[in-house]
Amino acid sequence: MYWRLETGMNRRYNPQEIEESWQKRxxxxxxxxxxxxxGKKKYYLLEMFPYPSGRIHIGHVRNYTIxxxxxxxxxxxxxxxxxxxxxxxxxxxxxxxAIEHGTHPAVWTNENIAYMKKQLxxxxxxxxxxxxxxxxxxxxxxxxQLFFLWMYEKxxxxxxxxxxxxxxxxxxxxxxxxxxAGLCWRCGTEVGEKVLDQWFFRITDYVEELLDYCxxxxxxxxxxxxxxxxxxxxxxxxxxxxxxxxxxxxxxxFTTRQDxxxxxxxxxxxxxxxxxxxxxxxxxxEKPVQEFVEKVKKQDRLLRTSEYYEKEGIFxxxxxxxxxxxxKMPIFAANFVLADYGTGCxxxxxxxxxxxxxxxxxxxxxxxxxxxxxxxxxxxxxxHEAYVDDGILVHSGRFDGMENTKAMEAIAEHLETIGRGKRxxxxxxxxxxxxxxRYWGAPIPIIHCDKCGxxxxxxxxxxxxxxxxxxxxxxxxxxxxxxxAFVETTCPRCDGPAGRETDTMDTFVESSWYFxxxxxxxxxxxxxxxxxxxxxxxxxxxxxxxxxxxxxHLLYSRFYTKMLRDFGVLGVDEPxxxxxxxxxxxxxxxxxxxxxxxYPQEVNDGRCSFCGGEIAVGKTEKMSKSLKNVVDPDYLIQxxxxxxxxxxxxxxxxxxxxxxxxxxxxxxxxxxxxRLWRIVMDYLDDIRNVKAxxxxxxxxxxxxxxxRKTHQTIRKVTSDIEERFHFNTAIxxxxxxxxxxxxxxxxxxxxxxxxxxxRETIETIILLMAPIVPHMTEELWMLLGHEENLAxxxxxxxxxxxxxxxxxxxxxxxxxKVRGRIHVAADEDGEAIKxxxxxxxxxxxxxxGKRVIREVYVPKKLVSLVVED
RNA sequence: GCCUGGGUGGCGGAAUUGGUAGACGCAAGGGACUUAAAAUCCCUCGGGGCUUCGCUCUGUGCGGGUUCGAUUCCCGCCCCAGGCACCA
Numbered sequence: 016m017y018w019r020l021e022t023g024m025n026r027r028y029n030p031q032e033i034e035e036s037w038q039k040r041x042x043x044x045x046x047x048x049x050x051x052x053x054g055k056k057k058y059y060l061l062e063m064f065p066y067p068s069g070r071i072h073i074g075h076v077r078n079y080t081i082x083x084x085x086x087x088x089x090x091x092x093x094x095x096x097x098x099x100x101x102x103x104x105x106x107x108x109x110x111x112x113a114i115e116h117g118t119h120p121a122v123w124t125n126e127n128i129a130y131m132k133k134q135l136x137x138x139x140x141x142x143x144x145x146x147x148x149x150x151x152x153x154x155x156x157x158x159x160q161l162f163f164l165w166m167y168e169k170x171x172x173x174x175x176x177x178x179x180x181x182x183x184x185x186x187x188x189x190x191x192x193x194x195x196a197g198l199c200w201r202c203g204t205e206v207g208e209k210v211l212d213q214w215f216f217r218i219t220d221y222v223e224e225l226l227d228y229c230x231x232x233x234x235x236x237x238x239x240x241x242x243x244x245x246x247x248x249x250x251x252x253x254x255x256x257x258x259x260x261x262x263x264x265x266x267x268x269f270t271t272r273q274d275x276x277x278x279x280x281x282x283x284x285x286x287x288x289x290x291x292x293x294x295x296x297x298x299x300x301e302k303p304v305q306e307f308v309e310k311v312k313k314q315d316r317l318l319r320t321s322e323y324y325e326k327e328g329i330f331x332x333x334x335x336x337x338x339x340x341x342x343k344m345p346i347f348a349a350n351f352v353l354a355d356y357g358t359g360c361x362x363x364x365x366x367x368x369x370x371x372x373x374x375x376x377x378x379x380x381x382x383x384x385x386x387x388x389x390x391x392x393x394x395x396x397x398x399h400e401a402y403v404d405d406g407i408l409v410h411s412g413r414f415d416g417m418e419n420t421k422a423m424e425a426i427a428e429h430l431e432t433i434g435r436g437k438r439x440x441x442x443x444x445x446x447x448x449x450x451x452x453r454y455w456g457a458p459i460p461i462i463h464c465d466k467c468g469x470x471x472x473x474x475x476x477x478x479x480x481x482x483x484x485x486x487x488x489x490x491x492x493x494x495x496x497x498x499x500a501f502v503e504t505t506c507p508r509c510d511g512p513a514g515r516e517t518d519t520m521d522t523f524v525e526s527s528w529y530f531x532x533x534x535x536x537x538x539x540x541x542x543x544x545x546x547x548x549x550x551x552x553x554x555x556x557x558x559x560x561x562x563x564x565x566x567x568h569l570l571y572s573r574f575y576t577k578m579l580r581d582f583g584v585l586g587v588d589e590p591x592x593x594x595x596x597x598x599x600x601x602x603x604x605x606x607x608x609x610x611x612x613x614y615p616q617e618v619n620d621g622r623c624s625f626c627g628g629e630i631a632v633g634k635t636e637k638m639s640k641s642l643k644n645v646v647d648p649d650y651l652i653q654x655x656x657x658x659x660x661x662x663x664x665x666x667x668x669x670x671x672x673x674x675x676x677x678x679x680x681x682x683x684x685x686x687x688x689x690r691l692w693r694i695v696m697d698y699l700d701d702i703r704n705v706k707a708x709x710x711x712x713x714x715x716x717x718x719x720x721x722x723r724k725t726h727q728t729i730r731k732v733t734s735d736i737e738e739r740f741h742f743n744t745a746i747x748x749x750x751x752x753x754x755x756x757x758x759x760x761x762x763x764x765x766x767x768x769x770x771x772x773x774r775e776t777i778e779t780i781i782l783l784m785a786p787i788v789p790h791m792t793e794e795l796w797m798l799l800g801h802e803e804n805l806a807x808x809x810x811x812x813x814x815x816x817x818x819x820x821x822x823x824x825x826x827x828x829x830x831x832k833v834r835g836r837i838h839v840a841a842d843e844d845g846e847a848i849k850x851x852x853x854x855x856x857x858x859x860x861x862x863x864g865k866r867v868i869r870e871v872y873v874p875k876k877l878v879s880l881v882v883e884d
Numbered sequence: 885g886c887c888u889g890g891g892u893g894g895c896g897g898a899a900u901u902g903g904u905a906g907a908c909g910c911a912a913g914g915g916a917c918u919u920a921a922a923a924u925c926c927c928u929c930g931g932g933g934c935u936u937c938g939c940u941c942u943g944u945g946c947g948g949g950u951u952c953g954a955u956u957c958c959c960g961c962c963c964c965a966g967g968c969a970c971c972a
């Protein structure tokens with residue numbers, strides 16, 4: 016091999032070398048450190064921080080690449096950009112790993128953080144690492160404990176004995192939001208029921224505001240807002256009292272259909288409701304009812320699988336009275352009535368509610384039609400399902416003949432006047448249960464004293480530090496409750512012996528305010544948030560993360576923000592102004608009949624590498640270890656470099672859509688970068704000492720076209736990034752420009768003006784690609800002789816005049832079909848264009864001998880001619 | 885069942901306000917360079933038909949409608965993905 020000078024066209028694209036050297040330089044120069052600057056407009060860009068599970072997976076890579084491009088772009092646009100990163104580092108996997116491998120959760124977690132941090136740095140993300148936070152550290156969770164004390168004081172945190180969702184695998188409680196189709200959201204185990212003393216956050220205090228603000232978040236995807244609205248589930252209706260037939264007591268129900276009250280023929284009570292046993296006490300049927308209730312409770316634990324249970328009930332041998340008709344209504348305990356929604360009691364209107372209809376048919380209960388549909392009248396003898404739509408009231412006393420929608424109000428008012436009911440609002444949302452019987456979480460700062468009850472830890476004693484030396488055998492409930500030194504303490508109020516609360520907080524509490532902490536990550540006086548700095552940065556301008564957090568994390572964060580605002584530590588109503596939910600990264604699965612799912616490297620030429628059997632290529636699914644369709648980011652970086660991984664993630668599909676991973680696609684992205692590298696190398700010697708074209712002199716022909724394309728590309732890329740985050744089309748536009756540049760090879764006697772224009776194009780491509788492939792572009796920028804960091808360069812602007820076409824194509828349609836195209840000057844007069852269109856030879860064939868009835872001219876686009884048939 | 889999205893070449897995807905459907909990339913085919921291969925560069929590429937250097941018909945899940953003109957708007961239907969699911 017001969018000696019080659021590492022300059023000019025001889026230099027090869029070596030991503031590893033370039034990327035590592037620039038990562039080092041950025042770090043040394045502190046390029047991405049950021050401080051508040053009142054003179055500059057701020058931009059807070061945040062990606063959802065990861066749980067340190069061990070390694071970065073490709074979903075993270077995509078999420079953080081999208082964020083990094085926006086952060087770098089906004090920075091070039093002159094914003095003071097806050098782009099932090101941290102670790103959601105409390106949680107069960109650490110504890111499970113400890114039980115399995117004997118590694119302490121803190122050690123396991125910190126090792127993972129160290130490794131993942133290295134991976135993120137290797138991707139070249141522009142984080143301000145000085146603001147890094149890890150939620151399992153006392154300097155983070157101490158403030159969370161402080162907020163807990165404030166919440167406790169205000170009654171926003173409270174303890175109550177309740178039946179909870181219990182995951183036997185995770186040995187912990189789950190919030191309603193954390194149960195998905197009856198299964199644990201994390202491990203997929205069936206969720207059971209358990210009665211425990213539990214801590215709750217009173218999110219329902221903020222339910223109105225949380226719902227109302229769903230209409231004031233224009234920067235959020237409608238899909239997410241809809242999911243939140245449904246989750247909160249507001250419904251307007253009435254609470255109505257049904258007096259008992261033989262006592263002065265009354266049963267209170269909630270209904271949204273008070274218009275059907277004249278059709279209420281029986282009463283249903285949730286089987287678990289305490290009233291059920293009260294009503295049958297000392298009666299002959301007490302025992303069978305007791306058995307029924309037990310059975311239903313067991314049914315509940317067995318879960319609602321995909322099929323509804325059979326509706327069942329038992330007559331309680333007692334009656335109440337319909338408050339408007341005075342008719343006797345039998346009372347049943349039923350398995351399908353929810354105990355914790357509304358009042359747990361339901362007035363049953365079998366004619367106009369499908370569930371009640373089925374129940375009435377089964378137990379032979381009376382039906383009275385009170386709403387008649389407009390078309391054909393209902394008949395109780397022949398109806399085979401409830402009529403739930405609108406109509407005219409019948410059998411409803413003074414309300415007969417009224418439209419049911421109007422009767423809603425009228426009947427509500429009537430009930431209020433006679434003192435039998437009142438208008439109310441119900442929500443589906445329940446309070447947020449945050450107690451976890453787990454070790455690896457933030458301790459709840461409460462002390463239980465036999466004399467004084469639950470006593471908050473004094474603020475001065477915070478943090479309540481999670482002890483290191485625990486016994487993590489995985490047996491016998493929470494390790495904290497077995498840790499004497501932690502539990503045994505004295506009561507802050509009476510100084511008597513007392514025990515610490517051993518529940519830890521749900522890890523969703525940490526992620527409900529980490530974005531605030533980033534604003535003043537090292538602030539170590541109360542309340543952990545420096546108001547001045549938080550006011551400068553909050554709210555987050557752009558939040559980016561997976562759609563899977565549409566309800567849980569985002570709803571909790573909104574609640575926490577409003578609460579902290581009311582505590583006076585925050586000045587915003589909502590944490591995230593704009594939200595981008597990116598799609599999942601998917602890949603096809605491969606499966607051997609004998610060996611199950613296989614990793615790509617276990618497949619050779621479509622055959623299993625273990626048994627040589629044929630491979631079935633399964634459908635494309637979200638990458639997961641169990642399906643073995645994961646792609647290793649380390650391997651990709653080693654093979655192609657971080658820039659290629661970044662550009663592929665962006666190019667293959669727009670961010671909100673799922674991304675299908677394709678090795679060939681990666682290859683294509685790598686090829687494009689090589690192409691860009693090579694053309695710059697080819698021109699390097701010719702343009703190194705030339706200044707980019709400044710537009711002072713006129714250009715002609717190919718050169719003029721190249722320059723026009725350059726400015727058009729700036730326009731296109733800017734709007735694609737700014738308005739829609741459609742990086743795929745932005746990259747396409749740059750590819751087009753590069754193709755044009757390849758076509759425009761200059762003659763051998765080209766003058767400096769030619770190279771000036773070429774330099775302008777090359778510099779433009781470098782600047783436009785800088786946020787997407789920052790390493791390669793920094794290197795090229797330097798090779799062109801620049802000394803400043805490319806990351807600090809201003810985003811290029813385009814000259815509208817240069818970008819405008821001087822000749823445009825006008826399409827000519829005849830009867831709606833394209834029949835010709837003509838090229839005219841951009842400023843050509845409409846009348847002239849119309850006559851050109853009529854004179855066009857091809858068009859002539861279609862209008863010859865026919866009368867033109869209509870001519871439509873759309874400026875700069877087309878002429879549409881309508882002719883007689 | 886209900887609520888959201890979505891359905892465009894062999895594939896990923898473009899088409900931004902109702903105005904040239906298929907940008908860009910992948911795969912495929914052809915050519916140039918090379919002893920050869922890789923790499924690279926160039927060309928072709930929705931489908932059908934024809935009198936084939938061009939012309940024509942057809943085509944954005946299916947069926948209708950509005951319009952000079954519909955991938956885009958309206959009505960009905962089919963399919964796929966996600967969310968919720970006895971919430972009275």
